[in-house]
Amino acid sequence: MAPRIVDKEARRLELVRAAARVFAREGFRGARIADVATEAGLGKGTVYEYFRSKEELFFAVFEWSSRRMESEIAATVETLESAGVRLLALGREAVRQGVENLELYGLTLEFWAAAGTGVCEGRFREAFKELYRELRALVQGIIEDGQARGELRQDVPAEHVAGTLVGALDALVLQHWFDRSLDPLASAQGFLETLIRGMVNNNTESPASTGDQQTL
Amino acid sequence: MAPRIVDKEARRLELVRAAARVFAREGFRGARIADVATEAGLGKGTVYEYFRSKEELFFAVFEWSSRRMESEIAATVETLESAGVRLLALGREAVRQGVENLELYGLTLEFWAAAGTGVCEGRFREAFKELYRELRALVQGIIEDGQARGELRQDVPAEHVAGTLVGALDALVLQHWFDRSLDPLASAQGFLETLIRGMVNNNTESPASTGDQQTL
Amino acid sequence: MAPRIVDKEARRLELVRAAARVFAREGFRGARIADVATEAGLGKGTVYEYFRSKEELFFAVFEWSSRRMESEIAATVETLESAGVRLLALGREAVRQGVENLELYGLTLEFWAAAGTGVCEGRFREAFKELYRELRALVQGIIEDGQARGELRQDVPAEHVAGTLVGALDALVLQHWFDRSLDPLASAQGFLETLIRGMVNNNTESPASTGDQQTL
Amino acid sequence: MAPRIVDKEARRLELVRAAARVFAREGFRGARIADVATEAGLGKGTVYEYFRSKEELFFAVFEWSSRRMESEIAATVETLESAGVRLLALGREAVRQGVENLELYGLTLEFWAAAGTGVCEGRFREAFKELYRELRALVQGIIEDGQARGELRQDVPAEHVAGTLVGALDALVLQHWFDRSLDPLASAQGFLETLIRGMVNNNTESPASTGDQQTL
DNA sequence: AATGAATGAGGTTTCATTCAT
DNA sequence: TATGAATGAAACCTCATTCAT
Numbered sequence: 001m002a003p004r005i006v007d008k009e010a011r012r013l014e015l016v017r018a019a020a021r022v023f024a025r026e027g028f029r030g031a032r033i034a035d036v037a038t039e040a041g042l043g044k045g046t047v048y049e050y051f052r053s054k055e056e057l058f059f060a061v062f063e064w065s066s067r068r069m070e071s072e073i074a075a076t077v078e079t080l081e082s083a084g085v086r087l088l089a090l091g092r093e094a095v096r097q098g099v100e101n102l103e104l105y106g107l108t109l110e111f112w113a114a115a116g117t118g119v120c121e122g123r124f125r126e127a128f129k130e131l132y133r134e135l136r137a138l139v140q141g142i143i144e145d146g147q148a149r150g151e152l153r154q155d156v157p158a159e160h161v162a163g164t165l166v167g168a169l170d171a172l173v174l175q176h177w178f179d180r181s182l183d184p185l186a187s188a189q190g191f192l193e194t195l196i197r198g199m200v201n202n203n204t205e206s207p208a209s210t211g212d213q214q215t216l
Numbered sequence: 217m218a219p220r221i222v223d224k225e226a227r228r229l230e231l232v233r234a235a236a237r238v239f240a241r242e243g244f245r246g247a248r249i250a251d252v253a254t255e256a257g258l259g260k261g262t263v264y265e266y267f268r269s270k271e272e273l274f275f276a277v278f279e280w281s282s283r284r285m286e287s288e289i290a291a292t293v294e295t296l297e298s299a300g301v302r303l304l305a306l307g308r309e310a311v312r313q314g315v316e317n318l319e320l321y322g323l324t325l326e327f328w329a330a331a332g333t334g335v336c337e338g339r340f341r342e343a344f345k346e347l348y349r350e351l352r353a354l355v356q357g358i359i360e361d362g363q364a365r366g367e368l369r370q371d372v373p374a375e376h377v378a379g380t381l382v383g384a385l386d387a388l389v390l391q392h393w394f395d396r397s398l399d400p401l402a403s404a405q406g407f408l409e410t411l412i413r414g415m416v417n418n419n420t421e422s423p424a425s426t427g428d429q430q431t432l
Numbered sequence: 433m434a435p436r437i438v439d440k441e442a443r444r445l446e447l448v449r450a451a452a453r454v455f456a457r458e459g460f461r462g463a464r465i466a467d468v469a470t471e472a473g474l475g476k477g478t479v480y481e482y483f484r485s486k487e488e489l490f491f492a493v494f495e496w497s498s499r500r501m502e503s504e505i506a507a508t509v510e511t512l513e514s515a516g517v518r519l520l521a522l523g524r525e526a527v528r529q530g531v532e533n534l535e536l537y538g539l540t541l542e543f544w545a546a547a548g549t550g551v552c553e554g555r556f557r558e559a560f561k562e563l564y565r566e567l568r569a570l571v572q573g574i575i576e577d578g579q580a581r582g583e584l585r586q587d588v589p590a591e592h593v594a595g596t597l598v599g600a601l602d603a604l605v606l607q608h609w610f611d612r613s614l615d616p617l618a619s620a621q622g623f624l625e626t627l628i629r630g631m632v633n634n635n636t637e638s639p640a641s642t643g644d645q646q647t648l
Numbered sequence: 649m650a651p652r653i654v655d656k657e658a659r660r661l662e663l664v665r666a667a668a669r670v671f672a673r674e675g676f677r678g679a680r681i682a683d684v685a686t687e688a689g690l691g692k693g694t695v696y697e698y699f700r701s702k703e704e705l706f707f708a709v710f711e712w713s714s715r716r717m718e719s720e721i722a723a724t725v726e727t728l729e730s731a732g733v734r735l736l737a738l739g740r741e742a743v744r745q746g747v748e749n750l751e752l753y754g755l756t757l758e759f760w761a762a763a764g765t766g767v768c769e770g771r772f773r774e775a776f777k778e779l780y781r782e783l784r785a786l787v788q789g790i791i792e793d794g795q796a797r798g799e800l801r802q803d804v805p806a807e808h809v810a811g812t813l814v815g816a817l818d819a820l821v822l823q824h825w826f827d828r829s830l831d832p833l834a835s836a837q838g839f840l841e842t843l844i845r846g847m848v849n850n851n852t853e854s855p856a857s858t859g860d861q862q863t864l
Numbered sequence: 865a866a867t868g869a870a871t872g873a874g875g876t877t878t879c880a881t882t883c884a885t
Numbered sequence: 886t887a888t889g890a891a892t893g894a895a896a897c898c899t900c901a902t903t904c905a906t
Contacts, residue, residue: 005906006869027333029245032896043871048898109325109332115394116325117243128394136391160406163398167387168380175352175383178331178345182379190376198414249880250889259888261882270880440865459765461677465901466868475867477903486901541757541764547826548757549675560826568823592838595830599819600812607784607815610763610777614811622808630846654890680875691892696877 012050013064015040020061024106028058028119055119062111062124065104066131069097074138083146084196090139091169091188098173099184105177108170135166143199152199165195228266229280231256236277240322244274244330271335278327278340281320282347285313290354299362300412306355307385307404314389315400321393324386351382359415368415381411444482445496447472452493456538460490460546487551494543494556497536498563501529506570515578516628522571523601523620530605531616537609540602567598575631584631597627660698661712663688668709672754676706676767703767710759710772713752714779717745722786731794732844738787739817739836746821747832753825756818783814791847800847813843 018040022031033054037044051057076093080086098105115124140162146152168191172184234256238247249270253260267273292309293302314321331340356378362368384407388400450472454463465486469476483489508525512518530537547556572594578584600623604616666688670679681702685692699705724741728734746753763772787810794800816839820832 008869011869023333025333027329030333033898034896037871044897045871045873045899046869049869049871054897106333109329112390113243113325113329116322117239117241118245125394132391132394156410157406160403161410163391163403164384164388164407167391168384170390171383171387172380174328174386175348175379178341178348187373187376187379190373191380194372194377194414195411196414198410198412248878253888260880261888262886264881265886455765457765459761461766464899469867476901477867477869478865480902481865538764541761544822545675545757545761549671549673549754550677557826564823564826588842589835589838592835593842595823595835596816596820596839599823600816602822603815603819604812606760606818607780607811610773610780619808619811622805623812626804626809626846627843628846630842630844656890659890681877682875685892693877693879693892693894694890697890697892702876 008050012060015042015047015050015057016060016064019057020065020104020107023058023061023110024104027106028054028110028114033057058110058114059120059123059127061107062114062127065107066111066127070131070134072097073135077138077142083142083149083151084200086142087139087165087196088189088192090142091165091192092185094169095172095184095188098170099176102173102177105173108173109177132163132166136162139165146199150201153201156199161195161199224266227258228276231258231263231266231273232276232280235273236281236320236323239274239277239326240320243322244270244326244335249273274326274330275336275339275343277323278330278343281323282327282343286347286350288313289351293354293358299358299365299367300416302358303355303381303412304405304408306358307381307408308401310385311388311400311404314386315392318389318393321389325390325393348379348382352378355381362415366417369417372415377411377415440482443474444492447474447479447482447489448492448496451489452497452536452539455490455493455542456536459538460486460542460551465489490542490546491552491555491559493539494546494559497539498543498559502563502566504529505567509570509574515574515581515583516632518574519571519597519628520621520624522574523597523624524617526601527604527616527620530602531608534605534609537605541606541609564595564598568594571597578631582633585633588631593627593631656698660708663690663695663698663705664708664712667705668713668752668755671706671709671758672752675754676702676758676762681705706758706762707768707771707775709755710762710775713755714759714775718779718782720745721783725786725790731790731797731799732848734790735787735813735844736837736840738790739813739840740833742817743820743832743836746818747824750821750825753821757822757825780811780814784810787813794847798849801849804847809843809847 015036019031019036022035022039025031026035031054033047034044036057037047040047047057051060073090073093077086077090080089098108111124111128114120115128118124136159140158143152143156143158143162147154147156147158169188172182172187176182176184231252235247235252238251238255241247242251249263250260252273253263256263263273267276289306289309293306296302296305314324327340327344330336331344334340352375356374359368359372359374359378363370363372363374385404388398388403392398392400447468451463451468454467454471457463458467463486465479466476468489469479472479479489483492505522505525509518509522512521530540543556543560546552547560550556568591572590575584575588575590575594579586579588579590601620604614604619608614608616663684667679667684670683670687673679674683679702681695682692684705685695688695695705699708721738721741725734725738728737746756759772759776762768763776766772784807788806791800791804791806791810795802795804795806817836820830820835824830824832
């Protein structure tokens with residue numbers, strides 16, 4: 001009665017991960033469905049049992065990776081208290097993720113391009129809009145929290161700083177991608193300490209002390 | 217015969233500009249040589265009189281646009297004095313360029329992707345490495361200048377701040393690309409003011425006063 | 433065990449009927465085995481328990497439908513006497529069949545194509561040769577019977593008229609298939625009356641009188 | 649200035665003729681674009697310079713062949729006078745065309761199938777509707793002309809006879825396609841003489857005399 | 865007996881590039 | 886120098902068929 005027993009959900013995930021590696025390596029254009037199938041140890045046709053098209057698969061990779069990224073970052077700052085500490089932790093985590101999965105960073109560039117002019121343009125753009133909105137909200141929340149606690153100055157434009165900060169961390173990994181001699185973790189640390197110094201309420205208290213408590 | 221040389225150069229530029237529009241609109245993958253030819257009002261074969269291949273043409277567009285971008289930014293900060301003012305001006309200019317040529321912003325995404333995994337990967341990566349190196353040097357120079365003048369604190373990690381700042385400005389336009397409701401100019405301004413506040417030497421002197429002198 | 437055999441036969445027929453609907457709707461090329469399985473409420477693999485291949489299934493549909501068609505037509509003329517009446521009845525029945533099962537008429541077109549250039553070409557051609565031979569023989573028998581009874585002229589070329597008549601009825605449904613505003617029953621009736629008028633022995637006796645006895 | 653000089657119209661026709669041969673031989677499904685290209689002595693890609701798709705090419709073949717068929721038939725009956733003679737001539741020509749180009753007859757079967765359930769269904773159906781409408785009108789005109797001249801009986805249902813006759817001729821070639829031992833020309837002749845005998849006004853005058861004057 | 869997951873052969877189509885004019 | 890007709894490599898995707906359960 002029953003056909004071959006497989007966990008379709010698990011196999012789908014396998015395919016997404018295999019596709020992530022191939023897309024990262026070859027780009028959307030350069031990746032062939034056959035490559036993905038081979039990478040997953042399956043037949044070409046099988047890919048189409050799980051994804052309607054190459055675009056669909058690509059988007060699934062995007063969702064998988066952005067969801068993972070977001071939740072890991074959110075988890076990082078969950079338990080901390082001081083806004084300064086949380087921002088530093090967030091920055092470190094964002095950069096760490098990029099650097100530690102550098103072989104997958106090409107994916108981000110492909111996703112951006114897809115959102116720009118490429119495949120499923122609208123869909124990707126919408127998803128990125130939402131993703132960045134959430135990331136900004138996370139950072140903005142930390143800043144506003146710090147303002148409420150009296151830790152940060154009231155005149156810090158939380159929304160603007162949040163938006164720029166989110167982008168800045170992205171961009172650090174980007175530059176590291178181009179130039180491996182750069183140390184994005186150090187840059188994030190140095191930069192954030194400076195930025196935080198511009199945000200803390202009591203300027204006589206060195207913000208560096210906040211940072212010093214962090215183990216890098 | 218001599219004027220022919222001028223013509224060739226001019227026509228080459230025409231082609232680069234036409235290609236820029238098409239690549240921005242359709243992406244590298246989606247753009248067809250025939251489209252570029254049509255956009256330039258020329259025959260398909262003619263493109264190959266000026267560029268060996270699609271990749272070559274794409275790279276020419278990259279060089280043309282990045283060179284233009286860089287020189288415009290450099291020009292902006294050339295004549296100013298105070299580091300704070302110069303940084304604000306640079307930020308505004310970088311963002312302004314992106315926003316005012318938003319229809320060409322897709323190009324940047326395509327270039328990144330090309331450097332990531334795509335066409336001429338190595339060549340693009342090398343070029344971006346150099347480009348970002350120069351932009352960082354520009355900003356780093358401004359900061360170090362400010363430190364030398366006593367305007368900025370000695371403990372500001374110029375290199376790290378420079379790297380992150382350059383990326384942050386890029387990223388503001390990126391987010392605007394995804395979400396037009398964001399105002400990258402305002403974000404840049406608010407963010408820079410905060411950052412500069414963390415860099416200036418005499419904390420009793422509000423850095424906002426520096427910013428206030430700027431007409432946005 | 434014994435009832436199993438009945439089940440198998442019944443299920444095979446179910447599949448043939450389901451396939452008939454799908455092939456008629458989608459054509460041989462457009463029909464997928466999966467569609468047939470779904471239409472029959474069975475699993476895809478099950479189809480292969482009953483038919484070696486898509487072609488085999490297609491041919492089974494042909495045999496089922498042509499056998500049914502032929503026997504229904506033969507039954508119609510079995511009990512009648514006069515050649516004119518029998519020809520009119522046969523014509524009406526042939527057209528009625530086509531029109532009443534118009535949703536299956538696509539099958540005929542597919543079968544013809546299969547016999548022409550397509551799948552199992554030889555097999556279909558042979559089967560059609562036999563089918564038309566039998567239909568012609570049926571009509572030819574009616575005519576020759578009429579001649580033997582003195583009802584029809586001796587100089588009517590029975591074989592030629594039979595062949596053409598058989599085809600003509602087919603073709604009426606074909607035209608109706610293309611243009612629903614045509615009334616193939618009326619055409620068959622009007623045409624047959626004219627043709628019969630050319631065949632009856634005593635031209636003073638109106639063949640229409642023969643037709644008038646028919647209820648349309 | 650000028651590229652390779654070719655007569656695009658002529659080459660298009662070459663391709664249509666090559667495609668006709670291949671489609672007739674292999675059917676729409678079995679024919680590969682590569683086959684057509686080879687048959688025309690061109691490269692695969694070239695086919696797509698002239699036809700947007702396989703379907704488009706197929707339809708072009710249909711238009712070419714049906715237009716040719718129609719005009720040849722129309723030309724045949726143009727100069728004749730008597731309705732009987734014209735009908736005999738038309739029948740002979742219709743059959744002759746089919747038989748003399750028997751290697752292309754598979755096309756007709758493919759076209760019918762395409763109109764039934766296949767490719768471009770609607771388009772083909774519409775085209776066939778129009779084609780048959782015109783052929784019927786041609787025959788109907790001949791009959792009505794004969795009625796006006798007093799040659800044919802007033803009570804002949806011109807429209808119904810025309811429709812059936814057109815189809816009958818089609819069907820004769822179809823049967824010949826299945827069974828080469830049949831002589832469709834003889835059948836057409838014998839059938840038409842009988843039919844005409846049922847249509848002529850003065851039954852004392854044998855319609856066969858009309859037919860006898862024809863050289864078969 | 866029944867199923868449906870897996871498979872890969874095969875064909876359409878696109879488009880960068882060439883080259884005769 | 887400019888052109889665009891010709892080309893064929895390359896890749897997506899479909900779906901008949903198999904076979905483990």
